[in-house]
Amino acid sequence: MRNIFLSESCKETQLHTLNPPSWLQVERGKLSKFSSNSSSSIESLIKVPEPPILPFFKPVDYVEVLAQIHEELESCPPHERSNLYLLQFQVFRGLGEVKLLRRSLCSAWQKASTIHEKLVFGAWLKYEKQGEELITNLLASYGKCLQEFGPLDISSLLQTDFKSSFPETVMMARNHVSNTVFFRIGDETIACDRQNIAGLSAPFHAMLNGYFTESLREEIDLSENGISPSGMRAINEFSLTGSLNGIPPNMLLEILMFANKFCCERLKDACDRKIASLVSSRQDAVDLMEYALEENSPILAASCLQVFLHELPECLNDDRVVQILSNANRQQRSIMVGPASFSLYCLLNEVAMNLDPCSNITVCFLERLVDSATNSRQRQLAFHQLGCVRLLRKEYDEAERLFGAAFSDGHVYSVTGLARLGFIKGRKLWSYEKLSSVISSYIPLGWMYQERSLYCEGNKRWEDLEKATELDPMLNYPYMYRAASLMRKQNVQDALAEINRILRFKLALECLELRFCFYLALEDYRAALCDVQAILTLSPEYRMFERRVAASQLHILVSEHVENWTTADCWLQLYDRWSSVDDIGSLSVIYRMLESDEAKGVLYFRQSLLLLRLNCPEAAMRSLQLACQHASSDHERLVYEGWVLYDTGHREEGLRKAEESISLNRSFEAFFLKAYALADSSPDPSCSSTVVSLLEDALKCPSDRLRKGQALNNLGSVYVDHGKLDLAADCYIGALKIRHTRAHQGLARVHFLRNDRNAAFEEMTKLIEKARNNASAYEKRSEYCDRELTKTDLEMVTQLDPLRVYPYRYRAAVLMDSHKQREAIAELSRAIAFKADLHLLHLRAAFHEHIGDGMGALRDCRAALSVDPNHQEMLELHSRVNSQEP
Secondary structure, X not given: OOOOOOOOOOOOOOHHHOOOOHHXXXXXXXXXXXXXXXXXXXXXXXXXXXXXXOXXXXXXXXXXXXXXXXXXXXXXXXXXXXXXXXXXXXXXXXXXXHHHHHHHHHHHHHOOOOHHHHHHHHHHHHHHOOOOHHHHHHHHOOOOOOOOOOOOOHHHHOOOOOOOOOOOOOOOOOOOOOOEEEEEEOOEEEEEEHHHHHOOOHHHHHHHHOOOHXXXXXXXXXXXXXXOHHHHHHHHHHHHHOOOOOXXXXXXXXXXXXXXXXXXXXXXXXHHHHHHOOOOOHHHHHHHHHHHHHOOOHHHHHHHHHHHHOOOOHHHHOHHHHHHHHHOOHHHHHHHHOOOHHHHHHHHHHHHHHHOOOOHHHHHHHHHHHHHOOOHHHHHHHHHHHHHHHHHOOOHHHHHHHHHHHHHOOOHHHHHHHHHHHHHOOOHHHHHHHHHHHHHHOOOOHHHHHHHHOOOOHHHHHHHHHHHHHHOOOOHHHHHHHHHHHHHOOOHHHHHHHHHHHHOOOOOHHHHHHHHHHHXXXXXXXXXXXXXXXXXXXXXXXXXXXXXXXXXXXHHHHHOOOOOOOHHHHHHHHHHHHHOOOHHHHHHHHHHHHHOOOOHHHHHHHHHHHHHHOOOHHHHHHXXXXXXXXXXXXXXXXXXXXXXXXXXXXXXXXXXXXXXXHHHOOOHHHHHHXXXXXXXXXXXXXXXXXXXXXXXXXXXXXXXXHHHHHHHHHHHHHHHHOOOHHHHHHHHHHHHHOOOOOHHXXXXXXHHHOOOHHHHHHHHHHHHHHOOOOHHHHHHHHHHOOHHHHHHHHHHHHHHOOOOOHHHHHHHHHHHHOOOHHHHHHHHHHHHOOOOOHHHHHHHHHHHHHOOOHHHHHHHHHHHHHHOOOOHHHHHHHHHHHHHOO
C-alpha cells in the first residue's frame, strides 16, 4: 500500500493514447541541446506530484504509543492481546518497518484467544507470505515446515457453551399416556420416544411433559413445521444416539433450521459441526454462508469465512463473496467472526486497497471497519483510511467529515486531509493556518512542514521543505521539489546533486523516475537508461509519467539512443562500477547482460547481492528465486537455493544445500556459501579453521575476480578476528589487486591493530575517494581520527546517509561526557523521530535513567522492547527502571 495513494492526476491511460515526446521520435543524436528555449519541454517532463496522504496510523509520538502498548500487554487480559498487537502492527506500518510489522502480526496470531482471531491473523500472515512457495518447498524437502497458517479444524476447535438444562416442568398426571409419541408429517407418522424428544429442548419438554394438550396426545401433527418424515426420523435417531452420521447435506440443512426453530441446542450444534465439516470449496462456502447467518450457526459461518480468507486476494473478484462480506450487519458479523470483526475488516481493507483503493469494495469494507471500531485508536485508523479513499474518489464533503472525525479523536496526521480539502475548496490560507496551529501545538515533525509548504510560495515554501528534511530526511517530496525547481532554473548540477542526496541512501522509485526525466532533458541517454533499468529491476511493472507509460516501454525507446555493448564491454563496465561501489550503475549493467544470451542464473544471483546492499530485500529475494529458475546445472541451483534458505533465516538448511552442491561439483560459490553459513551459524570459535579451509578451497575453484575479491576479503576478516594480521593483510592486498575496493576497510583495520592510526586513516581515505557510495567509509574512517576530525567525518556520514545510527549515538555520548545531558538526549531524539531503532532507544533510556527521569527511561525501555522483545540488555534496564518507579 506504500505507493497507491498518488495525486489525482495519476490515472491509468492506455499506452496507445499517449503521444510520445519528440525525444522518442527522432533519430539518435539529432535532438537540440538543453537550452533556455526548451523550458516548455522541461515543464512537460519534470512534474512533481503532491506528496501522498498515507492511509496509515501515524501518531505524533510513536514512541509513546509503542510504550503504552507494551505496558498494556503486560497487564491486560488475554482476550485483549491480539488487538494490541494489531495496533502495534499499524504503528510499524506507518513507520515503514516491514520486518517489525510482520513480527507484530505473527504475535497477534500466536496470542489469539479465540478461534476467530486465529483464523483472521493466520489468513493475514498467509496473504503476507505470498510468493514464498519456493521456501516452503525447500524446507519440506528436509521434512521441515514453515510456521503453518493453513486451514484450521474449526469444528473441533470452536467449542459451544450450552445453556444450563431447561427448568423442570410440572408434569400432568397422565398415567395412561404412552412413552411413545407419534409425529404426523403429511401422510406419514414417525414413532419417537417421548422423553428423548422432550430432552432435546425446553419447548419440546413443555409440549410433551407440561400443561399443553399435546402432552396428553399420542399423535401430534408437525406437518407445518418445515421438517420431512426422513428428517424427523434422523432427529429421533439423534435423540437416541446423539449422532447424525450418514445424513445427506440437504437433510442436515433441514434439520438445522428445525433445530433452530425449536431451540434444540445440542441438535443444532451437532448439525452445525456436521455441515461445517463438508465445506470444501468457495462455492460451498457461498451457498452455506446464508444458512449460517440466518440460522445463527457460528461454526458453519467460521468455516465458510475460512475458505474466503484463505483464497485472498482472488476471492475478492467474486461478487458473491464480496456481497456477503460487505453487507453483513453487526449481528451477522458476530456470528461469522465473533469479537474479531475489526481485525477481519482491517485485513479485508488491506487486500482491497492493494487491488484498487478507489473501488466500491474498498469503501464497503472501510465502512464496516468504522462500524467495528470499539475504541479511540481503532476509530482514528478507520476514519482516516476511509477519508483517504473518499478523497481519492473526489467525495470531498464526506472525506472532510471523516478526516475531521479522525482528527477530533486524536489522529493529528489527518490534518493533512483537512488541509488538502481546504485548498481544493479555495481556502488556501485556512490550510496554511491549520498546519501552523498543529506545528505550534504538537511535537514538530517533518510531515507537518512538508504539508504546510504546499500552501505557501517562494522562500517560505523552500524554508518549510528544508525544515521537513531536517526533521525527517526520509520524506521524498522535499528533495524532488527542490531538485525540480533547480532544474527549471537550469541549475543542472545543483538539481542532480539534490536528487542524488536521497538516492544515496534510499532507492525510491519516484526519485529515480525524476532523475530519469532530468537526464532526458539533458539528452544524457546513457544515464537515463541506467535509471530506467534500475527501476525495472526494482519493480518490473512500474509505470512512469503519471502512470501513463510502462517503464519497460520507455526502456525500449531510450535504448535506441544508446550504443550496444558486447559481452566483453558489459563485463568491463561491471568491473568498473563494482570496484567504484556504484551499485545503481552495477544494476544497470547486469540488466543489460540479462537481455543477452548470457548465463542468467549467475547474473540474477549478482543482482540479488546488489539489491541486498541497497536495502531492497524483497527485490533481492525475487532475483534470487529467478537465479534458482535459470541455474544452468543442479549444483548451481543448489547454491542459489542455499542462499534463499540462508537469507530467510534457515541457516542449517542453507548449509546442507551447500554440502549437497559440493558433493556434485566443487565450485567456488558452493564453498563460499558453506563458509559464510558456517561462520554465521556456529558460535564455536574452533570452526574458524574450517571456515578458512573452505574459503581457501573456494579460491582454488574457477570464478571471476569480483567474487574472488569478496572471498579474499572475508578470509582476511577471519584472520583479523584471530590475530593473524600478516595473513589478513596479504588477503586484503590480494583483493585490492583485483579491484575489490572494499578491502581498503579491512586493510585499514589491520593498520589500526598494528597501532598505525595514520596508515589506517589513509587507507580509508583511499576508499572514500574511490567509492561513489561512501557513507560507510566515512563512518569507519572516523574511528581512526582525533575527536574533531571524527566529528567532521560523522557529520558527513549523516549528510550522506541520515539513516546510519552510529553518528547520532557517538555525538550523543560526547555531549553526555561534556555534561550536556539535554543536548545529548535531543541528538538521539532527532533520529528517533524518523527511525525506530533499538540502539537509539536503548541509549536514550540509559541517559534518562542517568539524569533521574524514570518515566522517560521507562517509556523508552517499553518502546524498545516493542522493537525487540527479547533484547537482554533492554530487559535488564527495563527491570531496573521499573523497580524504581513508585
